[in-house]
Amino acid sequence: MHKKQKKSELAVHFFHKKPHNYNCAQAVVKACQQDFNIADDEIENYRQCGGGRAENNYCGAFYAGLQLLKNRPEQQHIFAEKFTTIATTGVCTRREHNRKLSCVELVELAGSIIEEVMEK
Secondary structure (H helix, E strand, O other): OOOOOOHHHHHHHHEOOOOOOEOHHHHHHHHOHHHHOOOHHHHHHHHHHOOOOOHHHEOHHHHHHHHHOOOOHHHHHHHHHHHHHHHOOOEOOOOOOOOOOOHHHHHHHHHHHHHHHHOO
């Protein structure tokens, strides 16, 4: 029996890789697809949320985590608090030169925190 792959690893695996070239939001949602029963076409809907185009100019990885946990307010709050503490913001920093974490690190962070809060 093989070890279940971590959501952070899966998210990084899907981020900007062929054949789908998923953006940050899509990569996080794809990594959580089975746990949240998400259809492939719903993942495609997140294409418009990458690169700072999510609601409130949120980071796509952050936005995806918020959306995945929207029916679990306590877990959503913990996710948001941990993400913004580590990343220093939930807003996309893609175009800033002084950002703390790269996009791939933010995708990995979102996957990791989602997995952590889901275990509680």
